[in-house]
Amino acid sequence: MNLSIAEENYIKSIYKLQEGDTVVTTNALAYELETKPASVTDMAKKLKDKKLIDYEKYKGFTLSAEGKKIALQIVRRHRLWECFLVDKLHFSWEEVHELAEELEHVRSEKLTNRLSEYLGNPLFDPHGDPIPDANGKLTKPRPQTSLDQATAKRVVVTAVTDQSTALLAFLNAKHIKLSTQLEIVEHYEYDNSIEIKIKQQPSITISEQVAKNIMVRPV
Amino acid sequence: MNLSIAEENYIKSIYKLQEGDTVVTTNALAYELETKPASVTDMAKKLKDKKLIDYEKYKGFTLSAEGKKIALQIVRRHRLWECFLVDKLHFSWEEVHELAEELEHVRSEKLTNRLSEYLGNPLFDPHGDPIPDANGKLTKPRPQTSLDQATAKRVVVTAVTDQSTALLAFLNAKHIKLSTQLEIVEHYEYDNSIEIKIKQQPSITISEQVAKNIMVRPV
DNA sequence: AATATTATTTAGACAAATCTAAATCATAAA
DNA sequence: TTTATGATTTAGATTTGTCTAAATAATATT
Incomplete structure (x- = not known):
């Protein structure tokens, strides 16, 4: 599955808005991605064709199993880069999100796993959010x-x-x-x-x- | 100056082919970028509009001062990431080029400079090529x-x-x-x-x- | 239930980056 | 100098991701 950066961002945002299994609406996703509902509908069709989301007209969308898997990979990369930026390059919390947003799109499993290893396979990112492991398994969040x-x-x-x-x-x-x-x-x-x-x-x-x-x- | 990834790749390749001050031809650049001459001509117009290259129809192109500056920034990022991948993540020489090709497009001076510092401000990348400093100055290559x-x-x-x-x-x-x-x-x-x-x-x-x-x- | 409001989709357009095929320019060969 | 060859550019089309404006569906209100 070869996804564009735009497609990855949609997947990631749907994952974020889903929080469990809530259906994500067109408007909510448009707001999250700072784009227009019409654009969301267009992309929804593409992601449906690629079987990454379940989508019926006017009924909102949820990630398919495959979509969830990809979302977790993106989240993993994002959070690992945040760890790297804070732990190794001494950035502060608030600076890292934007940069990780870009770094997360480098899709190399080998790189991701090496980075994780290098950081000591951290379970949480600098914001306290759990980092999915190589298989997409999430540690349950700390009782914070x-x-x-x-x-x-x-x-x-x-x-x-x-x-x-x-x-x-x-x-x-x-x-x-x-x-x-x-x-x-x-x-x-x-x-x-x-x-x-x-x-x-x-x-x-x-x-x-x-x-x-x-x-x-x-x- | 906000450049697309495609534009950055053109700038980088022109820099590479220039080697001093040779004029770069349309065909040579198309071959280097694995694209078609027609596409190169299209992009040449855009880069000329942005004053990053000097270009007259049928006469080939060279980077302007501004273009050179940008090329050196890209090269700097590329080579620093290569160092990171080899020194810290223990990749071998031949694996790092592709990955650095993607990482180099994260345009943050702060990130670049922190990365350089973290690596001990290296002067050469794993292939022996010199790394431009934050001002774009190149150490003269080792006498290899x-x-x-x-x-x-x-x-x-x-x-x-x-x-x-x-x-x-x-x-x-x-x-x-x-x-x-x-x-x-x-x-x-x-x-x-x-x-x-x-x-x-x-x-x-x-x-x-x-x-x-x-x-x-x-x- | 009829109407009003809001959410969503469709239709049609645009910019970026690319392509193919055809036209034009530059230059080497005769 | 004319012709042939190769390099370059133009014209027109395509894909991706986006947009606005208009149309349609879903939902809330009276």
Whole structure:
């Protein structure tokens, strides 16, 4: 199956919107891909011909088994490149998505597998999302919650959902990074702010708004 | 300047064929790009409009200053990725060209420079070709000759010109790799075969045909 | 149930990159 | 210098991915 970059992007976006087995609508996909519904309909026909999606007029689409397989390969490549960019080239979280978006289209299984090996076969990308293995199998995502919902006392940062420069600058200033261990000292009901402590540092208080965008898991 | 992948490939090939300041002909470029002369003429018009080449009907083309700059950026990315694939992912010489051909089209200066830094700012790629620096400056190529022409006694392997599986298998069996140091023990005039010695190993004799395809420089 | 609204598809067009076949130019040979 | 040959360009067509505007289907409202 030889797919164009455009076709790959459609497959990837359908996979993203599916989340389980929801039917994906024309409009939703057009919005996701920043294109027009008419273009989506055109592409849907092509992908149906290639048996990568199930599609009936006016009924939306879902990936076929083959389509899912290809989607997982693309996701695998994307997330591995993100790991590479962060771990090896020291990019920060928010910079890597765009670049990985391009690198993911280099379709070489050998390259992908070597890259994975080189990175130590990581199971999660820098945003905390699981990386499919060579067979397309996904580790179940870590049991992460946002920091404001956390019940454990000691947690480790797994992801940041808001990629705004403002938040990232804030986190940078406070030395909160991926894998940083936090101790939840106090939860103030009044404004839902949270007092946390990073080992060897004085404790700090962060607002609910910030806490909502920091994903953590129990350590 | 936002170039398509096709345009980048044309620029790169013109650069390759130019070698100094020779005028590149339509046919030569068509052959190099495995396309038809008519397509080359079409693209020549576009590149002329973008001021990347100098072109007059029936007179062939050369890169403009701007075109040369872009060509060097592409070459830089290509050769850095080749280094990455060989040094870090342990691909062998002959496998990397195709992959680098795809990776080179990710146009991010930041990525390119980080990659270069990560690799230790290499000056030569795995084939012995010089890598332009961030400003497009080229180190002058190493003074390499084919092994059968070598005058020095101790040399180091810098490249292999023939990429056939047969030759590569042979070299592999004899443990001759890039950067391998060789001592030239004897040169037999009868059949132009050469006796060489790799340190710690018994000396071996190789045919003229093999020697012609191994590039070396004095150590 | 009839009508209004929204979602989706169709029809027709366009730009990029390519092709084939025919025409034109440049140059080497007679 | 005329002719023949090969290189190059033009003309017109094709494919891919996109678009706008109009038509049609599905759904919600009255």
